Amino acid sequence: MSSSSSIFSFSLVLILLLHVQPSSPFSLSVENHQDDIILSPNRAFTAGFYPVGENAYCFAIWFTQQHRQSATVVWIANRDQPVNGKRSSLSLLKTGNLILTDADQFTVWSTSTASLNSPDVELLDTGNLVLRDRRRNETSSILWQSFDFPTDTLLPEQSLTRHMKLVSARSAGNFSSGFYQLFFDDDNILRLLYEGPRISSVYWPDPWLVSNSGGRTTYNSTRVAKLDPLGRFHSSDNFTMKACDYGTVLQRRVTLDHDGNVRVYSRNDGESEWSVSAQIQQEPCFIHGICGPNSICSYDTRSGRKCSCIPGYSWINNQDWTQGCKPNFQRSCNRSEADYQIQFIPHVDFYGYDLGSYPNHTYQQCVDLCLGLCECIGFQHTFAIENGLFWCYPKTQLLNGHRSESFIGSFFVPLPRSTDNSLNERNSLVCSGNVAAEQLERAYVKGKDNGSVKFVLWFASGIGGFELVCFLLVWCFLFRDSGGDEQGYVLAAATGFQRFGYSELKKATKGFSQEIGRGAGGTVYKGVLSDNRVAAIKVLHAANQGESEFLAEVGFIGRLNHMNLIGMWGYCAEGKHRILVYEYMENGTLAKNLSSNALDWSKRYNIALGTARGLAYLHEECLEWILHCDIKPQNILLDANYQPTVADFGLSKLLQRDDLNNSSFSRIRGTRGYMAPEWVFNLPITSKVDVYSYGIVVLEMITGKSPMTGIIQILEGAEPHHERLVTWVREKKRSGAKGASWVEQVVDPALGKNYDMNKMEILATVALECVAEDKDMRPSMSQVYQRLQAGS
Known part of the structure; x- marks a missing residue:
């Protein structure tokens, strides 16, 4: 200076x-x-x-x-x-x-x-x-x-009590009070509330559950929630949420974010970037008030959350999706099918504001009911698997709309035939985060100006501003590339893996052109590295908490070392790119090989044996107790010799090994057809959920029947196919005259008679034990491995 x-x-x-x-x-x-x-x-x-x-x-x-x-x-x-x-x-x-x-x-x-x-x-x-x-x-x-x-954040050892509440920020760039609150209700349950400009509603725990469902309890002597320094967030109503990096001493915080979700963040001391290590709500569109009235929330792993007006409606303010949409027509009470068309919106549900619930109603009865009710502006028509009936739900307001491909049901909106009934996505908003800050207007009492002081202040400010600009230019020139290198150095030191550049991986995959797999967390490409190693390169979806998934997956796999678990060679952390580099499995997934009939009985037996060995290591031998939570044929990879490796720990969970009744899971995890009953009935989640999924996979290998086949029959009143598969195999065993005869009736016809009857019976029997409804009746994965090893 x-x-x-x-x-x-x-x-x-x-x-x-x-x-x-x-x-x-x-x-x-x-x-x-x-x-x-x-x-x-x-x-x-x-x-x-x-x-x-x-x-x-x-x-x-x-x-x-x-x-x-x-x-x-x-x-x-x-x-x-x-x-x-x-x-x-x-x-x-x-x-x-x-x-x-x-x-x-x-x-x-x-x-x-x-x-x-x-x-x-x-x-x-x-x-x-x-x-x-x-x-x-x-x-x-x-x-x-x-x-x-507190405002919107709790720090370790800071208590949230009955007299306090967390209130979210208005947006990522606006710190003023937002629309979401975390607090203890009068029933002693920790809840999340949407307090909007016009309405309010509780959206967590799921509002259709009674207070003591899902392991929560109303019988509390105190109301307190706290985050401990190791990453465990626990409340007195028995809710627990653990960070995926639980047990490590890190900087941590719990924040009620502006999008209505409560997340645990963690980072190493001295780093600038936070990682999401846990969150309460796993479905972004299930948070109330996200998209406003008469609009639909949808979620895509690439673009994130998006809002769209329902057909016949348009945005009230295309700069603020929380205001919702308005009809492009004049509502009338005198409606008939001659003047109105019924617009079909598949896989969409609007929570709440029913005029009533009408069981055993056909679609036409539901149409007539809604058109005859002046207050009805749309209706839900869905099939209930539990009682085998079609239900009709006419709605007075269309709030909390969300689209989910797994939702079995549809929504219908009556519109005048002259109305444009296309889905309004021209002005769809993508959740980008920031809202521009407004200059605040205040009326102050003007004091007497001092001209000389004002001149000196302005002059000194000018010189300071000039010096600041010069400093920033020099700083940017000298240090513009240091951020990525520093981040890469920290990650490399923490994991010991090779750090790849984005351009290097783009060249290795020929511009990410050969896709070999795709999932909710990312897309996998085949590539050849500079040292001629063939690799599977997984590009994480940045809009789906990519950095969080990146750190979680690197942290998990970095601590694992087993021949039946996927090996990782390195990663890329450059700018917004988060990429994992795995060893390449020549024969792809078990799912692909089952559909191609490439597996004889001995290969199937060895795949079941190796998978059991890998899961036993996860559950009982590694330093952390890791649940995979998504065992399925797509996540079992086969090398050149058809040896199995368990892959894709995007849904894994680290837990305390001695906590057998752990209830820290905040949502259902896994894939339909392979999920244990505990997920559906809100029972404590243990390693036995992986045992159940493993049993379904083994039955699929034995019979050649996928539990996902025929899922559309649910709409006709049939029970889910994976239950029918299990019941079918059990019935064959129960009705078999001799020990071997029932096996012959369930074995995949593609195998013919070319299999060892005794080994196949051992495999089928163990699989049936794994899919027992009562988790305590299922064996552990180490017991499964020992049984199969003894029979091989």
Whole structure:
């Protein structure tokens, strides 16, 4: 810095000091917000004035970071009433009251405390801002602490009690109070509430469940929820959510995000990027209020969440999807099929606001019912598997609409025949996150201007701005590429894998042209690396928490080493790209080989044996207790010798090995046809869910019948096919005259008579034991492996 600018900077400081009239033992000035801060002793947290808009500041606490604009804010005093960027201050008065003053005129926030002794303010290593009352020769007492007044975040060991609630931010770029709340209800259950401009509704736990369903309990002596330092979030109603990196000492927080989801975030100390290590709601479109009235929420792993108006409706405000859609026609009570058409919207459901529920109604009866009810603006017609009836649900409002391909049912909207009935996606909004900050208008009492001071301030600001621009240009030129290298270095040090560049992997896959697999988490391509190794290269979908999945999968596989588990060679973490590089399995998936009849009986037996050995390692031998949660033929890969490797841990879960009644799963996981009954009936999830799925896979290998075949028959009242497959095999065994005869009736006809009857009977018997309805009747995977090994 030049001597002239130093003189002007000194002059500026001197002028400001002359104009400040300190009237309290402690004060922070917004005009000196870069330096007027409070640091915790471990320097992990900073408190001070945080910019939230143009000339708008809040007093906040954030994780210490070099660039304040990108810091993670964990608490705000005045989130709904920012103060001016001039003459605003935070002051601790001698009376013991901590106050925030806007432009030296209005008190916008205070602790409303009083002390007769010597009060002081301290930011603890936990991130808790504490106002103490210090007495001579006595221990101090706490007058006030920020932990008692959370905003949208809980820090480790910070309690959420019956008198508190978390309130989300309005958007990613707007810190003011949003529409979502996490709190304890009067029934002692921790709940998530959408508090919208017009309506409010609870959306978690699932509102159709009674209070004590899903392992929750209303019989609590206290109402408290807390995140421990190791990554376990637990509440007194028996809800538990564990981070995928549970057990590791990391920086952590629980935040109710602006999209209505509660997530656990974690990162290593010193890093800038957070990873999502757990979240309460796994289905983004099941969160109420996301898309507004008369619109449908859909979710795609590439583009994320999207809202679309239903046919015949258009956006109220195409810049804000929460306002929903309005009809393009005049509603009428006098409706007939001659004047109205019924628009069909498949796989869509709108939660709530039913005029009633009408069982055993045909589609035509439902049409007549809705057209005859003035309040009906649409209806749900769906088939209930549990009772074999078609139900009709006429709706008075179309709220909380969501599309799901797994939903067996359809929605119907009556529209005048002259109305454009196309699905309105021209103005569909994709959840991009930020909402532009608005400049706040305030009426201040104008003081008498000092012309000379104003001139010096403007002149000094000009010089400072010029120097800042020059500094930024030099900094960008020198360090523009260092971020990615630093991130790659940290990840490489943590995992020991090879770090690949994106261009290197793009070249290896010939522009990602040879797709060999696709799933919810990403797409897999075949590639040849620079050292001529053939690899399976998995590109994670960035819009589906790609970085979180990346870190979880690297963390899981990095700690695994077994011949029957997929091996990973490296990764790419460059910009927005998150890519995993696996060893290539020449013979692809078990599903592909079963459909091609490439497997004789000995290969099938060895695949069952090797898969059991790999799962036994996951459940009982590795350092963490890992549940796969999605065992199916598509996730069992075969090498050149048809040796199996278990792959795709995108749905895995790390749990405590001694917690046999773990209930930390917040949603159903897995694939239809292979899922254990525990998922459906909200029973405790243990390693036996993998045992059940394994049993279904083995039955599929034995019989050649897929549990997904004939799923459409559900609509005709038939039970799910995987139940029929199990029941069919059980019945054959029960009715078999001799031990071997029943096996002959269930074995895949493609095998003919070319199999060992005794081994096939062992395999089929073990598979039936694995799919027992009662989890306690199922063997462990190590027992399965021992049984099959003894029979081989």
